[in-house]
Amino acid sequence: MxxxxxxxxxxxxxxxxxxxxxxxxxxxxxxxxxxxxxxxxxxxxxxxxxxxxxxxxxxxxxxxxxxxxxxxxxxxxxxxxxxxxxxxxxxxxxxxxxxxxxxxxxxxxxxxxxxxxxxxxxxxxxxxxxxxxARRGAPDLYPEAHRAEIDELNTDVFHNVAIAVYEAGMAETQEAYDSAYQRLFDCLDRMEERLTGRRYLVGDTITEADVRLFNSLARFDAIYHGYFKCNRNLLAQMPALWAYARDLFQTPGFGDTVDFDDMKRHYFTVLDAGNPHHIVAGGPDLSGWLAPHGRDALGGRPFGEGTPPGPPPAAEAVPPAGRPG
Ligand SMILES: N[C@@H](CCC(=O)N[C@@H](CS)C(=O)NCC(=O)O)C(=O)O
Structure with missing residues (x-):
């Protein structure tokens, strides 16, 4: 890979x-x-x-x-x-x-x-x-039996989501933008379909593949949709993917690492080619990240035989300004 x-x-x-x-x-x-x-x-x-x-x-x-x-x-x-x-x-x-x-x-x-x-x-x-x-109850995020499938998904998601958003947002030709945009939404459509009937990307537990896709989804509506012109639709308009992202966000270890304020200040200021005055956008409304996701109905065992982690150390807590709600 x-x-x-x-x-x-x-x-x-x-x-x-x-x-x-x-x-x-x-x-x-x-x-x-x-x-x-x-x-x-x-x-x-x-x-x-x-x-x-x-x-x-x-x-x-x-x-x-x-x-x-x-x-x-x-x-x-x-x-x-x-x-x-x-x-x-x-x-x-x-x-x-x-x-x-x-x-x-x-x-x-x-x-x-x-x-x-x-x-x-x-x-x-x-x-x-x-x-x-590792803590007692730590999950197996890269199970031997699923490694080939995880690697394959990771390659797809890396090129067609994680990097495609940058290729669209930083494109210097229409062709480069069009290609990245197409690959991005084709891949998101594949993921939407895949996640419609199953709780996680691979097997029935959280794996490293979920960690990777989640990181791009967490930035989608706040950054990529508007700032990187990835605007066929919002994440919030893809029902399975949006519920999947919320499910993970609400799982200890995921959402408690995400700081929307930090993310917005970074992208709107540092990747500033189209934003010379470094204006940080106000939206989106983040409260949806805490809305019920209903994904438990699909089954799945988030941590396999393990258990969720406890809360982060106080020194690592995301400041209130970066959290929804
Ligand atoms: N350089 C890493 C990838 C990680 C990466 O590109 N990180 C970005 C931030 S998302 C970065 O630090 N870019 C340099 C910068 O922003 O100055 C690799 O190729 O393994």
């Missing part, structure tokens, strides 16, 4: 943090996750970390949604890494580094260097390699 594409910052540190040796061994307290709550790819790692209960083992720092010419930064000097800019661990890992500085990134605390910023593997490794530090 490859996730290289031209609208992304393709440069990667593709280390793997794994249990059985290698450059980056699994070790509680060793890595710090730097993530933006605005970014759908960082959102994957935040949700998997919550679902697995890895908060005590992997600390997190949230980036400022706004950037200056130095790129991603932290709102205050980081108490663990002592850095202010995300470029610092990149420079520490690769002196003279002059490529993209992206989130999410796992930083090795002792050396201050990037271990990985590879979104292909980062959240999968969080789901599969950290078992000994």
């Amino acid at each position: 490859s996730e290289d594409t031209s609208v992304m910052s393709a440069t990667r540190f593709n280390g793997r943090i794994r249990r059985n040796g290698g450059a980056w061994p699994v070790e509680a307290g060793r890595y710090r996750l730097l993530a933006s709550r605005a970014c759908p790819f960082a959102g994957r790692s935040l949700i998997v970390r919550r679902l697995m209960g890895l908060e005590p083992a992997i600390s997190v720092a949230f980036t400022d949604p706004l950037q200056d010419e130095r790129g991603w930064r932290l709102p205050a000097p980081d108490p663990v890494l002592g850095i202010r800019f995300l470029s610092e661990p990149y420079f520490a890992a690769a002196p003279g580094y002059d490529a993209g500085v992206s989130v999410p990134v796992m930083v090795d605390v002792p050396s201050g260097k990037v271990a990985t910023n590879d979104i292909d593997t980062l959240s999968i490794d969080l789901a599969t390699e950290w078992g000994e530090h």
Whole structure:
């Protein structure tokens, strides 16, 4: 599964943090996750970390949604890494580094260097390699029996939803926009059909595939529909997908990582080509995210044999301004 594409910052540190040796061994307290709550790819790692209960083992720092010419930064000097800019661990890992500085990134605390910023593997490794530090009742988000199906869906959703929205929103030709728009809504139609009779994308439990699709859906009506011109319809006009997104949003570990305020301030300000005055849109009305979804009637066992996570640590709670209701 490859996730290289031209609208992304393709440069990667593709280390793997794994249990059985290698450059980056699994070790509680060793890595710090730097993530933006605005970014759908960082959102994957935040949700998997919550679902697995890895908060005590992997600390997190949230980036400022706004950037200056130095790129991603932290709102205050980081108490663990002592850095202010995300470029610092990149420079520490690769002196003279002059490529993209992206989130999410796992930083090795002792050396201050990037271990990985590879979104292909980062959240999968969080789901599969950290078992000994996971909470009791943590789900199996990447079950062996379903891996091929999950990978296939992830590839489809990555190219035709997660990236297609950027390709539409940042298109510089009508053709590029038209192509991305078509692929996006074709894929959403496929997902709408798939999710009409089943609660989750694969099997009858939440998997990593749901984590990925959810991150794009959570940004759809607030950002992609208007700002990225993905406006054939709102998510709220696709009955199965909208109920599916609400179901996940209301599942502990999903909605409690989503900050609509942070997301809107980031996109409307940082990706500012069509918005030179950085006006942040007022809508949409977020209260629908808390409306009943009725998806329990489809059955499914959200956490399989496991249980939902408890609430997030107080220091990680999404501020009221970013929450619906
Ligand atoms: N660069 C990562 C993908 C993650 C990504 O592109 N994140 C965006 C935010 S959604 C980013 O940090 N872009 C650089 C920036 O905004 O300065 C990879 O290719 O593995």
